[in-house]
Amino acid sequence: MLKNYFKTAWRSIVRNKAFSLINIIGLSIGIAASLLLFIVVQYELSYDTFQPNYNRIYRVATQDKFDKDITYNSGIPVPALKALRAEFPQIQFGALQSAYGSQVTVPADKNETGNKFIEETGVFFIEPQLFDVFKYQWLTGSPASLKDPNNVVLDEKTATKYFGTWQQAIGKTVVLDNAITLKVNGILKNTPANSDLPLSVIISYVTLEKCGQSYNHFDTWNTTSSNFNIMALLPPAVKMDDVDRGLLQFSKNHYQPLQSNSIKTNFLQPLSTFHFDRRFASFGDHVTSKSTLLTLSLIGIFIILMACVNFINLATALSVNRSKEVGIRKVLGSNRSQLFGQIMSETAVIVGISILAALGITWAVLPYIKHIASIQEQLSLFTIQNLIMVVSIGIIVTLLAGLYPSLVLSKYNPITALKNKMVTAGVSGVSLRRGLVIMQFTISQVLIIATTVAISQMNFISKAELGFNKEGVLILNGKSDSISLSKQSAFKQQLLQIPGVQSVSFNNDPPSSDNLWSTNFAYNHQPDEKFQISLKFTDADYLKTFGLQLLTGRSPVESDTMREVMINETLVKKLGIKNPNEVIGKVIRIGRNQWYPVVGVVKDFKTSSLREDIKPTLITTRKTFYYCTGIKIRTQQLANTQLAIQKVWNQFYPEYAYSSQFFDENIERFYQQEEQLSLLYKIFAGLAIFISCLGLYGLVSFMAVQKTKEVGIRKVLGASIISLLQLFSKEFTILIIVSFFISVPVAWYMMHSWLNNFVYRIPLSSWFFITAIVSSIAIAWITVGYKAIKAAIANPVKALRSE
Amino acid sequence: MIELKHISKWYQVGGKPTFILKDINLTIKEGEFVSIMGPSGSGKSTLLHILGMLDDANEGEYHFMDQPVHSLKEKQRSQIYKQHVGFVFQAYHLIDELTVYENIETPLIYQNIKTNERKAMVADMIDRFNIVGKKDLFPTQLSGGQQQLVGIARALIAKPKLLLADEPTGNLNSKQGEEIMDLFKQLNKEGVTIIQVTHSEKNAGYGSHIINLLDGRIEKTN
Numbered sequence A: 001m002l003k004n005y006f007k008t009a010w011r012s013i014v015r016n017k018a019f020s021l022i023n024i025i026g027l028s029i030g031i032a033a034s035l036l037l038f039i040v041v042q043y044e045l046s047y048d049t050f051q052p053n054y055n056r057i058y059r060v061a062t063q064d065k066f067d068k069d070i071t072y073n074s075g076i077p078v079p080a081l082k083a084l085r086a087e088f089p090q091i092q093f094g095a096l097q098s099a100y101g102s103q104v105t106v107p108a109d110k111n112e113t114g115n116k117f118i119e120e121t122g123v124f125f126i127e128p129q130l131f132d133v134f135k136y137q138w139l140t141g142s143p144a145s146l147k148d149p150n151n152v153v154l155d156e157k158t159a160t161k162y163f164g165t166w167q168q169a170i171g172k173t174v175v176l177d178n179a180i181t182l183k184v185n186g187i188l189k190n191t192p193a194n195s196d197l198p199l200s201v202i203i204s205y206v207t208l209e210k211c212g213q214s215y216n217h218f219d220t221w222n223t224t225s226s227n228f229n230i231m232a233l234l235p236p237a238v239k240m241d242d243v244d245r246g247l248l249q250f251s252k253n254h255y256q257p258l259q260s261n262s263i264k265t266n267f268l269q270p271l272s273t274f275h276f277d278r279r280f281a282s283f284g285d286h287v288t289s290k291s292t293l294l295t296l297s298l299i300g301i302f303i304i305l306m307a308c309v310n311f312i313n314l315a316t317a318l319s320v321n322r323s324k325e326v327g328i329r330k331v332l333g334s335n336r337s338q339l340f341g342q343i344m345s346e347t348a349v350i351v352g353i354s355i356l357a358a359l360g361i362t363w364a365v366l367p368y369i370k371h372i373a374s375i376q377e378q379l380s381l382f383t384i385q386n387l388i389m390v391v392s393i394g395i396i397v398t399l400l401a402g403l404y405p406s407l408v409l410s411k412y413n414p415i416t417a418l419k420n421k422m423v424t425a426g427v428s429g430v431s432l433r434r435g436l437v438i439m440q441f442t443i444s445q446v447l448i449i450a451t452t453v454a455i456s457q458m459n460f461i462s463k464a465e466l467g468f469n470k471e472g473v474l475i476l477n478g479k480s481d482s483i484s485l486s487k488q489s490a491f492k493q494q495l496l497q498i499p500g501v502q503s504v505s506f507n508n509d510p511p512s513s514d515n516l517w518s519t520n521f522a523y524n525h526q527p528d529e530k531f532q533i534s535l536k537f538t539d540a541d542y543l544k545t546f547g548l549q550l551l552t553g554r555s556p557v558e559s560d561t562m563r564e565v566m567i568n569e570t571l572v573k574k575l576g577i578k579n580p581n582e583v584i585g586k587v588i589r590i591g592r593n594q595w596y597p598v599v600g601v602v603k604d605f606k607t608s609s610l611r612e613d614i615k616p617t618l619i620t621t622r623k624t625f626y627y628c629t630g631i632k633i634r635t636q637q638l639a640n641t642q643l644a645i646q647k648v649w650n651q652f653y654p655e656y657a658y659s660s661q662f663f664d665e666n667i668e669r670f671y672q673q674e675e676q677l678s679l680l681y682k683i684f685a686g687l688a689i690f691i692s693c694l695g696l697y698g699l700v701s702f703m704a705v706q707k708t709k710e711v712g713i714r715k716v717l718g719a720s721i722i723s724l725l726q727l728f729s730k731e732f733t734i735l736i737i738v739s740f741f742i743s744v745p746v747a748w749y750m751m752h753s754w755l756n757n758f759v760y761r762i763p764l765s766s767w768f769f770i771t772a773i774v775s776s777i778a779i780a781w782i783t784v785g786y787k788a789i790k791a792a793i794a795n796p797v798k799a800l801r802s803e
Numbered sequence B: 001m002i003e004l005k006h007i008s009k010w011y012q013v014g015g016k017p018t019f020i021l022k023d024i025n026l027t028i029k030e031g032e033f034v035s036i037m038g039p040s041g042s043g044k045s046t047l048l049h050i051l052g053m054l055d056d057a058n059e060g061e062y063h064f065m066d067q068p069v070h071s072l073k074e075k076q077r078s079q080i081y082k083q084h085v086g087f088v089f090q091a092y093h094l095i096d097e098l099t100v101y102e103n104i105e106t107p108l109i110y111q112n113i114k115t116n117e118r119k120a121m122v123a124d125m126i127d128r129f130n131i132v133g134k135k136d137l138f139p140t141q142l143s144g145g146q147q148q149l150v151g152i153a154r155a156l157i158a159k160p161k162l163l164l165a166d167e168p169t170g171n172l173n174s175k176q177g178e179e180i181m182d183l184f185k186q187l188n189k190e191g192v193t194i195i196q197v198t199h200s201e202k203n204a205g206y207g208s209h210i211i212n213l214l215d216g217r218i219e220k221t222n
Ligand SMILES: Nc1ncnc2c1ncn2[C@@H]1O[C@H](COP(=O)(O)OP(=O)(O)OP(=O)(O)O)[C@@H](O)[C@H]1O
Pocket: B011, B013, B020, B038, B039, B040, B041, B042, B043, B044, B045, B046, B047
């Protein structure tokens, strides 16, 4: 029976080549697209799930409640570790301190300065206890390897990078930031890529006792750095809520005596949210919001639905031609379920072919996935989950696409089916078909609108007036240890000798960054203000190098320590002062420091990404924080200038590896996820339009055949070609207009909330919507046009004779 | 074998019923060869479809081999039909996607007969109709007469007790028609009950008696 089903199925597919092809193309693209999205979503959801204690691991995070807003911090004051251990003995805690951009030097015989590696992904000072919470695979050594100071554990790839093979690494020494000598006494297996705590260089936590200062590790209740984290493993019976209640009391006891202007509270953040909560800093390479994942899943489902719609539409349309066959089969004794099975198996064969094609497409496209998702790892297609997914997609699509046509066809009364094809076909499924076409065009138009809005917003961002100059500024990352600082002015002089260099500025932070160094402050001898300010420590050439504009007053004079301060326009406004000149000569105090005079006001510039408001900012001098060198260079002979800069660096800091980025590239990185989403919209809007046009084309080709006779008669009666074209296009045009009115509110809601992610955003103008409707009608007409014109200009006599 | 009592069939046309068949009473015994005649539109095909259980009457009783067809469920009816009735059409109605062999085989598949048995039965039938050379051709590759032969072979493959034929020779030339009629005669002798609709007096003469339909009523039987 089954064999027979598939045989006839295959024949009917071959007989209706054009329709089968349209179905297979549409379905395979749809399946491939949603399979890809599934792989991405599943990968993102898989983060950290390999941890055996996944559901019991938490981070003890911190929130600061100010008058109006709450800020979140993944970090916690260092002394909290001891206090937590004392007050929550039932919970296992493990601490880690991270440092980014540290340099590891591997001594080499020939090269006197050794091989230098900058560890951008971080080095971690870790307690052995952390490995009670997070489990890692050890190639050699154990958590106990981190008991004593000056020990380091490397992961396999880093050990190989430093020493050739991991076996050779054991027992060797490396130097951290040219200051701390460390002995390798353990090797970890590489952390899986889907980890939010990837460890490559792990230094024993006790090492910090001597050098904590250099890594912003201060044993005081006053400082909360996101670089210091405490992880917790709850016993199975202990509930998160109970611990949170305990932490509330804990916070009251420890933070209230400090009398800060905020209420500080510790709470548990479950490991299962590490990868999805953008409020907290991540140790991994990226954080994905759940709403992005939802968008991806929805797009995947929509695309596959659209392909199914094509299938249903074409199959019901085609059922007109099949009514004869169905009638005969019934006369020959087939019952409904047998017919149903037969038509279902035809669907299954088409879906099967499409799935094979889809697997091919997915396989070919998978390496490019990193352009639409922050996935650097090469994912594999043939995993159990994907296999299960493919099979379930196959079953669902077969049911979705095949059910309705099978029901319609198998329901036919045999006599009517044999006698009068047209009548039955005309009635069955026309309204359904209209509904489905409307659904398709609604999806396409929503995606068109989303695409144009996303592209415009991203354009707006790249063209936005930032208030500073982002082009042609090279950023060098340096260290602010005392030796390097003493060489700074000579280094600057040497750099300025290079013909392509216009100016050089030492600072802690370029104008726009995602750095969050903020503090409480007071103005003009009043009590502390109710909001925080962000701090930037810069030398006097900062304005010149980054092209910032002075509103009034002047820059602070060059000084190794804090002496004078400059503030931005936003801070002036937030203080409730109308005239910026008023603040000149007044005093400001940050933290518990002394009072410093304000000497200038800088015109507003975007202090962070355009998602956020401009932060009230204070700019002042303090040499020990100058980690960063900004160099404004001429755009001519860029390569030569860069080489010359590197040469000067190596001459001054041979023990430090040279690393530089262009400032505008750093800024682009703020919008990586938005850029990916916008690209994603582009691709999938394109696919959606393609699939719906494919379906439209199929329907029109079918209509053209059906209407051959009608068109012939009308022509004989004197109809014009235009009026004949209307015969074909009128219905689709109406359907597109109907779907437009459905898609407007959906798209408006969707993009309105997306744009709300940005403080600086474009208005959601009606042009986006007009573009969508005009382009979809145009595309539909072009699709319909060819077949319609062909039918309309055909010789009427021929059309009539071919009855 | 067949008993119709007060069978009526009507369609609603413009709100009021138009009768196609009106109060038909009819008995056909096993082994008979009946011809139905009458002008176009008199309801012959409709009657045949009701006899073949492809269509329902609006009123009346239909007993087939002592079973009350009019009150049976779709499933049971389909079961009786599958086992006992074969149908031949004027327009042949072969499945274009299937070969001659497969067309003939199809009814057996629907009766869940095993592959080997099926093979033997189809081979026998193909032998009998002398179309061995054509068994792998598709219907469009055959002449009208050949197609009708296949249609009859298909109708007979499941060894029906009743063969219904709606103008089986309507599209054939007189020589082909004669061959088909001879075949029917032969089948009838072997015990198959045959009911055919025909416009030709000559063909009607092959049967044991004739039913004349006029405007949905039985005019006379002889
Ligand atoms: N769906 C329908 N709605 C209304 N009337 C119908 C319908 N189907 C059939 N009829 C009418 O039923 C009548 C009988 O049709 P039937 O096909 O049985 O005639 P017939 O005797 O077989 O004619 P012919 O010799 O031309 O084949 C016709 O007048 C036809 O118009």
